[in-house]
Amino acid sequence: MKDQLIEKIMEEVMKKVDQPKAEVKAEECKPQQKFCGLTEFVGTAIGDSIGLVIANVDNQLHEAMGLDKKYRSIGILGARTGAGPHILAADEAVKATNTEIIKIELARDTKGGAGHGCLIIFGAEDVSDAKRAVEVALKELDRTFGDVYANDAGHLEFQYTARASYACNKAFNAPLGKAFGLIVGAPAAIGVLIADTAVKAANVDVIGYASPAGGTSFSNEVILFISGDSGAVRQSIIAAREVGVKLLGTLGEEPKPVTVPYI
């Protein structure tokens, strides 16, 4: 009987031991907003993203950063994980506010993953505009992480907008006002194949291609930038996504979307 008891207990224990991990993961995905009492703090979001504002950037720093003199107020959006999601979120933010994207920098990051982190700077004449832009972008991140699929071996990312604005234009050379799509595969080998799938699936224009040795910050990604008719861009992305999920799945678990797919 003692053995049975031990077995039963072990079963219970193993359940408990495994549970906390799942909980931690969920927490990681949706961090509770913490506040810190600083007026410069706007908020945090998925991917260790943080949003900040500076009402009046110090002169010396302004110069050292090489910012346009026009803007004394800046909004700052940065993250350890994610560049595409943040640039697409910033694209919505510039549409919705009186701000301009003045810097997009990509770090090689994702906390040991295969991709980028980012630093995006909005310029504004008024701090309330800068703050509003950062707020909009932080809120959009939940959506723009929707077509990021990941497992332990790598990730896939797909982004789509029916009408590209200034952030997509600055970062990816996307033609303003036209439909734009982003296709990312990591490890990079997968990116090459799904880029091919994408351009064969519909009549789209390739506006850029980035790989570990060019256009990325040495990330292990191949990235395709496409433009064209809105239906065609979507069709392209959906075809690439289907193939990408299968390929990445051969290296590990079935890749799952980080939030809720939107394309």
Place this chain on the structure above:
Amino acid sequence: MKDQLIEKIMEEVMKKVDQPKAEVKAEECKPQQKFCGLTEFVGTAIGDSIGLVIANVDNQLHEAMGLDKKYRSIGILGARTGAGPHILAADEAVKATNTEIIKIELARDTKGGAGHGCLIIFGAEDVSDAKRAVEVALKELDRTFGDVYANDAGHLEFQYTARASYACNKAFNAPLGKAFGLIVGAPAAIGVLIADTAVKAANVDVIGYASPAGGTSFSNEVILFISGDSGAVRQSIIAAREVGVKLLGTLGEEPKPVTVPYI
């Protein structure tokens, strides 16, 4: 008695809790081949390596990638962990098939480790040649990971070929047809010392040196490329390996080979 029971149970539980980790590690090293039903999929291998082919690369993509027009069919070999093992494996693949190495790109990767991932592209006139090259390379990886030694603090890598072919030539400037050796130490400090050990141990020619600020993708490695008489190259490598294993061991566990040493 209750206390004794608790103790006994705890003992059992701790065993169980510790076990799964070891199992997971073994699995990570030798992933079971998964299939995904796509004709473009060739296979997977150690290091989150994946092999793919495209029979007829789309025109727009072909141009965006800057590929030589001669080759419509490409073989794709990519990995999260490893560049040396893949380049040496690709070297055997070009010897064995009617293909050419048209791209070797190194990402800063290894999933949080100190080294590179890679993207290697074979060009072929016929898709069956491209596929064969990728198959050969994937199979070689088990061997070429044999002299990769790692612990939590870093890694060492040694490669040797009696007769360098086009992949080693393209990636490392190795003279064709001559014996070639590769010596890697990470953190980079260890690489400097074992590079010195290597060149002092035998009469070899230094054909290249790479370090975090030059020749790597900011990896934390120093890499030495040597050429010369086949016996001398091997002797050089063996001397460096002996010292490297001792040094890396001072920062953590005794470094163990990833598969089976071949040099």
Place this chain on the structure above:
Amino acid sequence: MKDQLIEKIMEEVMKKVDQPKAEVKAEECKPQQKFCGLTEFVGTAIGDSIGLVIANVDNQLHEAMGLDKKYRSIGILGARTGAGPHILAADEAVKATNTEIIKIELARDTKGGAGHGCLIIFGAEDVSDAKRAVEVALKELDRTFGDVYANDAGHLEFQYTARASYACNKAFNAPLGKAFGLIVGAPAAIGVLIADTAVKAANVDVIGYASPAGGTSFSNEVILFISGDSGAVRQSIIAAREVGVKLLGTLGEEPKPVTVPYI
């Protein structure tokens, strides 16, 4: 009663399961010195740091590394985690010995973190000088890691010296003999804000600014280099530190110093 027993056991078990992690962390922070019997080995320190010397660098390697012919003996200091702490430690080492800093290279590393690893090379005419420099630097690391604050989301780093010497001059362009300060925030967004805080808090000169796209090895950091009156530099750093700890704390646990703060 069985249920109560199970509960009590589970409680005990969960305690045990959680405990070992904490122990492991402490061990990681202060590695016990291991020895390896090689005369070239000097020692190890926090951050997977290793110190080595070569009495007489091989001619071919000397040339391949592009070292100044003046120095046949070199001291080597490298690490997986940390660049600022090592450069400040090297600064003390050159003050204390008859050596010169001949190379400072920054890898994108920190084992999946947001920052750099490093490779620093001291040149000396005599091997005992090179060895002494490495010993001094290794010993200083315990102090220079004192104002590194980290949590799972990122890190902050602050360095201060009342009198910058040749290592700070070479790496950061710090004016020799003047007070110098270093302010680092990761993710980079936090770095921008605390850089602004720093320059507004006291009358200091900005001598440099580095960010993911310029001046770093694609790390996810913004780094500010300041110089000036010793009291002002300290005041600047202390203000930035206070804000940085609050901001990084919004993304995770309260950031804790790696060793003991010295500023």
